[in-house]
Amino acid sequence: MCKTKNWKTGILVIALALVCGSANAQHWRRYNHYHPDRVVTVVVRPDVTSHVSNRFNQKERLAMAVAYLETHKYLTIKQYAKMTRLSKTSAEAELDAFAMDKKKPIQLVIRGKKKVYIRK
Incomplete structure (x- = not known):
């Protein structure tokens, strides 16, 4: 069960990173169309999610x-x-x-x- 949850979380993080990267590239292409010689490179860096728990209950x-x-x-x-x-x-x-x-x-x-x- 825990492995399945981690697997699903990993897929969700990758999907969100790809969607955000794609949306960012579309934003640049849509609003900066007056610079045809401009090259925009979108580098998608995966977000690292970590749960910081308090030491005490x-x-x-x-x-x-x-x-x-x-x-x-x-x-x-x-x-x-x-x-x-x-x-x-x-x-x-x-x-x-x-x-x-x-x-x-x-x-x-x-x-x-x-x-x-x-x-x-």
């Missing part, structure tokens, strides 16, 4: 946040993003989800214009 990240809050008064989104290597948007969404869940020991507090998270 959500349960581990929650444990990290709780451990941090045991030694500090509050946790900011920036600090959580730095600890977990998430983007700031993802870090904020995850902390908000933790705060909304009554079973989780994290609470959202707004201080001025800044969101901070404390231990319940």
Whole structure:
């Protein structure tokens, strides 16, 4: 099953590269027709897709946040993003989800214009 998925993904990547290269060549030919002596060479370089996974799962990240809050008064989104290597948007969404869940020991507090998270 996994080999079939990789095979299908490979064919999809090649097909997309060929279609994009063809569309780019047609674009040049259509809009630059006033340069008949111009030679346009389209080099199609396959895109390398790689899945970058985070080192920690959500349960581990929650444990990290709780451990941090045991030694500090509050946790900011920036600090959580730095600890977990998430983007700031993802870090904020995850902390908000933790705060909304009554079973989780994290609470959202707004201080001025800044969101901070404390231990319940």
